Amino acid sequence: MTDAEIELIARAAGLQTALEQYRADVKAAAEEAERLRAALKGPLTAADEPWPPMTVRKP
Amino acid sequence: MSVDLPWLTIAETQALYASRKLSPVELVTALLARIEKLDPQLNVFIRLDAEAALAAARTAGQEIAAGRARGPLHGIPVGIKDIIDVAGLPTTCHSKILAGNVAAADAPAVASLRAAGAVVLGKLSTHEFAFGGPSFDLPFPPARNPWDRTRHPGGSSSGSGAGVAAGFFPAALGSDTAGSIRNPASACGCVGLKPTYGRVSRRGVFPLAFSLDHVGPLARSVADAALVTEAIAGFDPADPGSANWPKPALTPALGQGVRSLRIGFVRHFHETDMPADPEVAAGLEAAATLLEKEGAQVRSVTLPNLKDASALTRTIMHAEAWAIHAEWLRARPGDYGLLSRKRLMTGAFLTAADYVDAQRRRLKLIAAVEEVFRDVDVLLCASSMDPPCRIDDDEAIGRTYPRQARNPFNTTGHPALAMMSGLSKDGLPLSLQFVGRAQDEATVLRTAAAFERASGVAKLHPNLP
Numbered sequence: 001m002t003d004a005e006i007e008l009i010a011r012a013a014g015l016q017t018a019l020e021q022y023r024a025d026v027k028a029a030a031e032e033a034e035r036l037r038a039a040l041k042g043p044l045t046a047a048d049e050p051w052p053p054m055t056v057r058k059p
Numbered sequence: 060m061s062v063d064l065p066w067l068t069i070a071e072t073q074a075l076y077a078s079r080k081l082s083p084v085e086l087v088t089a090l091l092a093r094i095e096k097l098d099p100q101l102n103v104f105i106r107l108d109a110e111a112a113l114a115a116a117r118t119a120g121q122e123i124a125a126g127r128a129r130g131p132l133h134g135i136p137v138g139i140k141d142i143i144d145v146a147g148l149p150t151t152c153h154s155k156i157l158a159g160n161v162a163a164a165d166a167p168a169v170a171s172l173r174a175a176g177a178v179v180l181g182k183l184s185t186h187e188f189a190f191g192g193p194s195f196d197l198p199f200p201p202a203r204n205p206w207d208r209t210r211h212p213g214g215s216s217s218g219s220g221a222g223v224a225a226g227f228f229p230a231a232l233g234s235d236t237a238g239s240i241r242n243p244a245s246a247c248g249c250v251g252l253k254p255t256y257g258r259v260s261r262r263g264v265f266p267l268a269f270s271l272d273h274v275g276p277l278a279r280s281v282a283d284a285a286l287v288t289e290a291i292a293g294f295d296p297a298d299p300g301s302a303n304w305p306k307p308a309l310t311p312a313l314g315q316g317v318r319s320l321r322i323g324f325v326r327h328f329h330e331t332d333m334p335a336d337p338e339v340a341a342g343l344e345a346a347a348t349l350l351e352k353e354g355a356q357v358r359s360v361t362l363p364n365l366k367d368a369s370a371l372t373r374t375i376m377h378a379e380a381w382a383i384h385a386e387w388l389r390a391r392p393g394d395y396g397l398l399s400r401k402r403l404m405t406g407a408f409l410t411a412a413d414y415v416d417a418q419r420r421r422l423k424l425i426a427a428v429e430e431v432f433r434d435v436d437v438l439l440c441a442s443s444m445d446p447p448c449r450i451d452d453d454e455a456i457g458r459t460y461p462r463q464a465r466n467p468f469n470t471t472g473h474p475a476l477a478m479m480s481g482l483s484k485d486g487l488p489l490s491l492q493f494v495g496r497a498q499d500e501a502t503v504l505r506t507a508a509a510f511e512r513a514s515g516v517a518k519l520h521p522n523l524p
Binding site: 006009018026028048 | 390423
């Protein structure tokens with residue numbers, strides 16, 4: 001993620017104040033998100049549903 | 060009295076109460092004096108509520124003397140992590156953000172302890188919002204490890220673990236989203252149980268990540284952890300994650316031993332996925348050998364790679380935590396400590412698809428763990444891969460903190476207990492973990508109790524004045 005992309009996403013998330021005052025922290029957060037995304041491994045198919053499965057509760 | 064009050068178990072305390080050799084007021088008074096003397100070096104308490112504790116102890120003493128004993132927790136002092144509401148006391152989450160946030164009511168877990176007669180001593184240190192720590196830029200200092208106050212006590216339930224280990228109280232409540240009960244239990248050499256997801260109400264507990272958050276006990280013995288869990292377990296229709304299961308009976312099986320129990324040893328966690336410190340690895344092997352001598356059948360089992368499972372958990376945690384903290388991070392980023400700010404903003408950079416994909420992989424992880432439990436009754440694996448490092452060494456904290464095998468079981472919801480396996484050559488606690496089938500805390504505790512008896516670890520205490 002480039003610095004420009006980080007800034008774009010941070011502004012879209014409403015983190016203008018953090019960008020102005022804690023730019024290094026914002027960048028560190030973005031880098032950690034990149035690491036996590038890269039670390040999610042293993043194939044998924046369209047049939048793999050998320051947890052928890054949708055259930056309809058009794059009224 | 061010659062009894063060593065700080066190290067009494069709950070059962071020993073009740074025996075002394077019943078024989079009139081000790082009263083709750085005498086015990087609480089002694090512990091308050093110990094806290095006053097030692098806590099300036101350990102920072103266990105954010106808020107000590109001595110007056111209310113003494114009043115509760117007086118009431119408990121009068122009830123016991125009148126023959127109206129309520130049960131095993133009557134007159135037993137406890138501490139409460141400061142993300143859990145105690146009526147009339149601030150819940151600060153160790154943060155400037157929530158300064159002055161006074162709780163209107165007890166969290167159900169606290170109310171259950173009070174109903175059982177427990178005496179609440181006060182609110183305990185945590186990592187900021189159970190996430191950012193250990194930190195020196197918060198309104199309160201971080202808790203220290205009683206075994207060596209230059210060392211990290213683990214977190215985020217730092218004060219709970221440090222206070223139990225220091226002999227300030229026999230048990231405490233903590234919370235566990237990615238290992239936060241079991242980490243301080245590991246670092247401070249006590250017992251920490253994360254019950255099954257849904258077993259204990261999380262209402263009145265400030266959330267970190269809704270689908271990973273658990274509440275549970277830290278204690279100096281397995282039996283004490285079982286007693287506290289029995290008291291706080293129960294269905295709460297006002298907690299969306301609470302499960303409508305019967306209250307468990309956890310203490311009857313504690314003495315049954317492990318003969319013929321099938322224990323799956325997850326060696327690859329600490330041998331190849333995240334190679335552990337040699338002393339930690341040796342402690343795990345010694346524990347497996349000891350349990351075999353006690354009659355258990357120990358065999359190696361394979362789960363998904365620990366690093367993959369950990370990334371999955373952290374993705375879910377960061378995404379859910381961002382949803383909780385986004386407004387404050389937008390408006391008041393400077394009111395967070397550095398570590399919380401960095402960690403909590405991570406979720407802003409994850410996409411909806413990242414979160415959903417992590418949740419899809421979560422079902423696969425749950426299925427893999429369930430599959431292993433077709434052939435074994437309980438798992439043995441590492442908790443922390445390293446002994447506790449120096450609390451002021453940012454590099455060591457950053458390196459060792461993720462080296463743990465706890466957070467996969469937050470993702471799967473299985474009950475998991477961490478405890479001391481022994482001491483390192485430097486005299487620091489080493490740790491292990493037992494994991495059970497969903498709702499089967501009884502087998503986890505039974506296995507841990509057998510190990511505790513055979514190893515003698517419950518007799519080890521830090522060398523405090």
